[in-house]
Amino acid sequence: MDIKQLWLNVQDLWGALDEHPLLHSSLGLLVLLVVALLLGRVARYLILHAVKLLGRQPPLHWLNDLRHNKVFHRLAQMTPSLVIQFGLYLVPDLSKTATLFIGNVALAFTILFMTLAVSALLNALLDIYARTEHARTRSIKGYVQLAKMVLFVFAAIIIVATLIDRSPLLLLSGLGAMSAVILLVYKDTLLSFVASVQLTSNDMLRVGDWIEMPQVGADGDVVDITLHTVKVQNFDKTIVSIPTWRLMSESFKNWRGMQAS
Template sequence: MDIQQRTAQAKELWQGLESYPLLQASLGVLALLIVAVLLGRLLRLALSRGIPLLARRPALGWLNDLANNGVFQRLSQTSPSLVVQFGLAWVPMLSTSNAHVIGNLAMAFTVLFAMLAIGALLEALLDIYARSAFARTRSIKGYVQLAKMALYVFGAIIIIATLIDRSPLLLLSGLGAMSAVIVLVYKDTLLSFVAGVQLTSNDMLRVGDWIEMPQVGADGDVVDITLNTVKVQNFDKTIVSIPTWRLMAESFKNWRGMQQAGGRRIKRSLFLDAGGVRFLNAEEEQQFSQVHLLATYMTGKQAELLAWNTAQRSSAHVPANRRRLTNLGTLRAFAQAYLDNHPDIHTEMTCMVRQLEPGPQGIPLEIYCFTRTTAWAEYERIQADLFDYLIALLPEFGLNLYQQPSGADLRTMLISSATLPRTLGAHSSSLAR
C-alpha cells in the first residue's frame, strides 16, 4: 500500500510540473543523461569482465590486442551518446530546436568516440601483424599512421559539420581551395609516405637491417619504420631519426646482403718493406719444401723454373736470364694456402692474396677473403688471429713490415750514432799500437 501511495504521489508531482515545461524538460534530459551514463558504465564493466574470459581461447587471443589498445573502452564510450540520441524522443516538453541541438551534440560525441575506436583498432591490427612472419620483411606502420591521419581529418570534418548543422560535403568542397596550403604544410609527410611505399615495395629496408648512412651519423640497426621517420640504433646505443624521404633522396648502405650470404669480407693489407724482397737461395728452397702448405707449390714451381732455365741453354749463366723463387712470392703462396685450409674462411666465396701497387709505405700484400660467420665479435677474432699469425711469420721469409720510425727507433739510432765514434777511436788506437 505504501508503494502505491508513493507512486501516486510521484505522478501527481510530475503532473504538477506540467505548468513548468522548462523545468520538466530539464529534469527529463537530466534523467536521460543519468540513464545513459549508467548504461555506459555497465557496458564497459561487462566488456572488461567478459573479454578476458573469451580471450583465454587460443583462437580468440587477438581479443587481448583489441582490449590492450582500448578498442572496447572506446566502443563503450559511444553508448551514452547513442542512448541520448534515441532517448530524446521520450523527453516530454522538450522543444524541437533544443532536441535538435542536443541530438547534434550527442552525435558529435558518437562520431568522436567511434573515430577513436577505429584508431585503436588500427593500432591493435598493427600489434597483431607485428607477430606475423611478414612483419620482418614488410612494415605497415607508415600505412597505419597515414590511415589514422586521414581518419582523424575526416572525423574532425564530420564533427564540425554536425555541430554547425551543415553538410560535410560543404566543408570538403572548401578543402579544394586549401589544397595548396595542405600540400605545403604536409610536404615532408607526403614525401615520406611516397618514400616509404617505395622502400617497402622494393624491399630496400626492413626492421632489423644494419644500415650505414654517414651523412646523418647513422651506423646501426633499424629499430622502427614510421610514416615520417626511420629510427636507427647505432652501435654506441644512440638513436638516430632519419626522415623517410632522405633514404630515397640520398644513398645508404644496407648490410642485409652480407648477413644473408653467410660470409663477411676481410680486406686488409700487410705493408711490406720493399728492401727485404730478394731471391731464395738453395738452402731456403729446401727448407720451404718441407712446409706442408708449401710442398705442392715448391715442387711445381721448382719444376717450372728448371724447365725455363734449361731452355735458356748457354745464356742461363747470366743471372738476369734465369727465373728464381722470391721470398715475397713464396709468402704469397703460403698465405693463399693458409686461407684455403683455414676452417673459418669461406672457401666458396672469393679468396685470394694479391699484391697491390707499391707506394711510399712499401708493398701492400692484400688479404681478400670471407669468413664463415657474420657475427661481429667472431669476425673480428678471426681477422685478428689471421693477421697475428702472418705478421709473426714474416721473419721466416726474410721480410718485415713497413712502419714509420717511432720514438724508440730514433732513440736507438741516436745511441748507436753516439757510441760509433768511440768504437772507431778505440779500434784506431789498437791498430796504432
C-alpha cells in the same frame, strides 16, 4: 506514509511540472543523462567481462590484443551518446531547437568514439602483425599511421559538420579551395609516405638492416620504420632518427648483402 499516498504525491508533483515546461524538460534531460551514464557503465562491464572470458580460449587469443588496445572500451563509450540520441524524443516539452542541438552533440560524441575505436583496432592489428614472420622484414607502421591520419581528418570534418548542422561536402569543398595550403602543411608527410612506399615495395630497406649514412651520423641497425622517420641504432647504442624522404633523395649504404653472405 503508505505506498498509495506516496504515489498520489508523485502524481501531484508531476502534474505541477506541467505548468513549468522548462523545469519539466530539464528534469527529463537529467533523468535521460543519468540513465545513459548508468547504461554506459553496465555495457562497459558486460562487454569487457565477456571479452576477457572469451580471450582465455586459445583460438580467440587475438581478442586480448583488441582488449589491451581498448577497442571494446571505446565501443562501450558509445552507449551513453546512443541512448541520448534515441531517448531524446521521449523528453517532454523539449523544443525542436534544443532537440536538434543536443541530438547533434550526442551524434558528434558517437562519431568521436567510433573513430577512436577504429584507431584502436588499427593499433591492435599492428600488434598482431608484429608477431608474424613478415614483420621482421616488412614494417607496416607507416601505412597504419597514414590510415589513422586520414581517419582523424575525415572524422574531424564530419564532427564539425554535425555540430554546425551542415553537410560534410560543404566543408570538403572549402578544403578543396585550400588545397595549396594543405599540400604545404603536409608536404613532409606526403614525401615521407611516397618514400616509405618506395623503400618497402622495392625492398630497399628492412628492419634489421645495417645501413650507413655518414651525412646524418647513422651507422648501425634499422630498428624501426615509421611514416615520418627511420630509427637507426648505432654501434654505440645511440639512436639516429632519419626523415624517411631523405633515404630516397640522398644515398645510403645497405650492408644486408654482406650480412646474408
